Amino acid sequence: MRILEIRETTIPVAATMSNAAIGFDEMTASAVAVRTDRRVGGAPAIGYALDSVGRYAHGGLLRERFIPRLESAEEAEIVDPETGLLDPVRAWSVLMRNEKPGGHGERSAAVGVLDAALWDAAAKAAGVPLWRLLADRFNNGEADGSVEIYASGGHYRPENQGEALAREVQDCMARGFRTFKMKIAGAALDIDRARIEAAIDAAGEGGRIAVDANAVLDRENWPRMAAMLEDYDLAWFEEPCDPLDFDLTREIAAAYPGPLGTGENLFSAADARNLLRYGGLREDRDLLQFDVSLSYGIPEYLRIVAAVEKAGWSRRRMVPHAGHLFAFNVVAGLGLGGHEIAPDASLVLGGLPDGWTVAEGRVAPGDLPGVGFEGKANAMDVLGALTG
Amino acid sequence: MRILEIRETTIPVAATMSNAAIGFDEMTASAVAVRTDRRVGGAPAIGYALDSVGRYAHGGLLRERFIPRLESAEEAEIVDPETGLLDPVRAWSVLMRNEKPGGHGERSAAVGVLDAALWDAAAKAAGVPLWRLLADRFNNGEADGSVEIYASGGHYRPENQGEALAREVQDCMARGFRTFKMKIAGAALDIDRARIEAAIDAAGEGGRIAVDANAVLDRENWPRMAAMLEDYDLAWFEEPCDPLDFDLTREIAAAYPGPLGTGENLFSAADARNLLRYGGLREDRDLLQFDVSLSYGIPEYLRIVAAVEKAGWSRRRMVPHAGHLFAFNVVAGLGLGGHEIAPDASLVLGGLPDGWTVAEGRVAPGDLPGVGFEGKANAMDVLGALTG
Numbered sequence: 001m002r003i004l005e006i007r008e009t010t011i012p013v014a015a016t017m018s019n020a021a022i023g024f025d026e027m028t029a030s031a032v033a034v035r036t037d038r039r040v041g042g043a044p045a046i047g048y049a050l051d052s053v054g055r056y057a058h059g060g061l062l063r064e065r066f067i068p069r070l071e072s073a074e075e076a077e078i079v080d081p082e083t084g085l086l087d088p089v090r091a092w093s094v095l096m097r098n099e100k101p102g103g104h105g106e107r108s109a110a111v112g113v114l115d116a117a118l119w120d121a122a123a124k125a126a127g128v129p130l131w132r133l134l135a136d137r138f139n140n141g142e143a144d145g146s147v148e149i150y151a152s153g154g155h156y157r158p159e160n161q162g163e164a165l166a167r168e169v170q171d172c173m174a175r176g177f178r179t180f181k182m183k184i185a186g187a188a189l190d191i192d193r194a195r196i197e198a199a200i201d202a203a204g205e206g207g208r209i210a211v212d213a214n215a216v217l218d219r220e221n222w223p224r225m226a227a228m229l230e231d232y233d234l235a236w237f238e239e240p241c242d243p244l245d246f247d248l249t250r251e252i253a254a255a256y257p258g259p260l261g262t263g264e265n266l267f268s269a270a271d272a273r274n275l276l277r278y279g280g281l282r283e284d285r286d287l288l289q290f291d292v293s294l295s296y297g298i299p300e301y302l303r304i305v306a307a308v309e310k311a312g313w314s315r316r317r318m319v320p321h322a323g324h325l326f327a328f329n330v331v332a333g334l335g336l337g338g339h340e341i342a343p344d345a346s347l348v349l350g351g352l353p354d355g356w357t358v359a360e361g362r363v364a365p366g367d368l369p370g371v372g373f374e375g376k377a378n379a380m381d382v383l384g385a386l387t388g
Numbered sequence: 389m390r391i392l393e394i395r396e397t398t399i400p401v402a403a404t405m406s407n408a409a410i411g412f413d414e415m416t417a418s419a420v421a422v423r424t425d426r427r428v429g430g431a432p433a434i435g436y437a438l439d440s441v442g443r444y445a446h447g448g449l450l451r452e453r454f455i456p457r458l459e460s461a462e463e464a465e466i467v468d469p470e471t472g473l474l475d476p477v478r479a480w481s482v483l484m485r486n487e488k489p490g491g492h493g494e495r496s497a498a499v500g501v502l503d504a505a506l507w508d509a510a511a512k513a514a515g516v517p518l519w520r521l522l523a524d525r526f527n528n529g530e531a532d533g534s535v536e537i538y539a540s541g542g543h544y545r546p547e548n549q550g551e552a553l554a555r556e557v558q559d560c561m562a563r564g565f566r567t568f569k570m571k572i573a574g575a576a577l578d579i580d581r582a583r584i585e586a587a588i589d590a591a592g593e594g595g596r597i598a599v600d601a602n603a604v605l606d607r608e609n610w611p612r613m614a615a616m617l618e619d620y621d622l623a624w625f626e627e628p629c630d631p632l633d634f635d636l637t638r639e640i641a642a643a644y645p646g647p648l649g650t651g652e653n654l655f656s657a658a659d660a661r662n663l664l665r666y667g668g669l670r671e672d673r674d675l676l677q678f679d680v681s682l683s684y685g686i687p688e689y690l691r692i693v694a695a696v697e698k699a700g701w702s703r704r705r706m707v708p709h710a711g712h713l714f715a716f717n718v719v720a721g722l723g724l725g726g727h728e729i730a731p732d733a734s735l736v737l738g739g740l741p742d743g744w745t746v747a748e749g750r751v752a753p754g755d756l757p758g759v760g761f762e763g764k765a766n767a768m769d770v771l772g773a774l775t776g
Contacts, residue, residue, distance in 0.1 A: 010452070021488055021489065022486040022487065022488055023486055024486075026486065027486075028452075054488060055488060055491065056452070056453060057452065058448075059448055059452060060446075060447055060448005060450075060451065060452055061448055061494065062448075063448065064398070064416075064444070064445065064447060064448055065444060098410040098411055098412075098413075098414065098415075100409055100410055100442060100602075100603070100653055101603045101630050101631055101632070101653055102493070102603070102630070102631040102632055102653030102654060102655070103492065103494065103496070103653055103655050103682075104491065104492075104632075105490070105491025105492050105493035105494055105495060106449065106491065106493055106494030106495050107493060107494050108491070108493070214488075215488070215490070242489050242490070242658055243490040244656070244658035244659060244662060245658060245661075246662065246665075246666075247665060265488055265489055265490030265491055266490060267491050268632070270633060271632060273632075273633075274632060274634065274662065274666075277634075277635060277666075278634075278662075278665075278666060
């Protein structure tokens, strides 16, 4: 099985929303297609991938370093000799050739989006959904029949205060979600308090609302926020401070009794290990939110899972960031704790495939070969255009 | 003072050398020119910068994100209102707008190379060498009249074994260097031992030879290497293990009595702080080698200096990686510990400006305005072509 061609493009994902850290007006993402010589059901197996959201597209890195490295690989370097099929784990070693240690950002996402496309192609070539391929290869065949899922929204938008936020929450609950995550720390404390109360009223209880500070709180102002949040017994308090400030993370974990979540802005096993070593997180309640695609893809994520378990945690405490369909397969196939999802189906990078439904906060993985983009029309508009 | 245009290009810095971690066959770097509307001595002030070596060029990130962000800034956002001159510290905030925390790699170098060009332009507009501008603004006017400097070489090359390595060391000592750093851990232990002994014989004593393992040693094999090195009382043992494995760094620092150096692959104040907190390094002997240009440039490097001093260290223990002329200005202007330099003057990214000499392991900073690229013909061949 050979790679015939790799294409990438940058798509705008601009939105008039913001979180406490950044605005999304100029946000972009990469889309990738890997065309192979393997024909499946009469058509060539093409591996597709869409970037995770929030760290911009990686077109330059893809074109300058990683696509050429992959395209110049010998077939024997990227194929499993037993099956003759593309092996993304082997291809990963090619991608990371002559890359220095440390500096895990940007390239981690460029490698991750290529890795995701290779897994899509590999699963299609094998004729199975990606979650099945992952379960068989890495999880003793044990895939989850349904995945816990939560709705991620509640951004700061010009039009999204009080009532509008409540409607967003109500809509998600009506659609079968059990948990809704909203942004905080981008407004004055009393405004956030009012937003949280509106969301809780709409959801029915504090345990159905999680809050995300997007890493902006510091040593001086986190205690006031934490004290306010303690009033509500929330599902979790996400990314309170700088993701690399492990001392401050430990300080917050020692003081805040409710669950914390963090890790979405740490992009390697080395960084994940440091969070586990120094961050003082509690394996009975906290969430580890490393993003599969931003963290060099599945081969590195498997090292992160191993580090998490070596540190005495259950992988059920791992709930990857970003809500892309690729991560959904990883969650189902590796038996992780849950999946984030943007409930707005019109989003190309997020949302559920067309026709999928949420029931009691869970979703069953589908049967489409590969990642399953072919079941999401707006994603295929972008991806199909790459190869069409 | 306005920015009229920013140009960048990618230059090959391919070489048939390698260290223990990577080969340099396909290595590249970015060159940047920032054309301003300020005329100095009849010519427009152009800020130049060359990447640091070892982490590839950043053309895509520059073109896709950082140059457009800077070019779209209002003049008031990047100029000091008192002087009317470009203020790179203000421009830095524009560059980092809508960038999430964490993930300090690649973009840190793209921002760093732009930052370097802005400082070159700012110093030229002020009519002073960059080291003088930095000393006046950030170091109470106190610049060093000469800078301690060491020669960095001894890579693994097909032709660079035993005698050739000895000649390289002898040549540097004859040219006025006192310390020579060579690569280790890319060959069997007995080969490295023979290379180290050849280098020491050529230098005269072990204290003139530093060794660099380029982060490849792990928990199993570092003790044998450290035990071997202990025989020689070397100047320092650089980057023994993964730069982010702070536990292992601490373990090595507790066991190896000689000086260690590390930090060149940590690219932010957050990462530097973690090394200081968890790495167990010893402020009486170890070296902190954060690379100014790879770490988002001077504004972030100043935060690193502050973190180092807050942790109780002297900034004289800071010896930046990479040996570029930009870092030389930072070392002289901020009063750091020393400067690395590739002794081969034919290198565009490294080497000394034409005609500069080393005496007793020290070099006096020059008087050219800005970074001083105009004193290095082969650098100007590249940089001049960008704007010519």
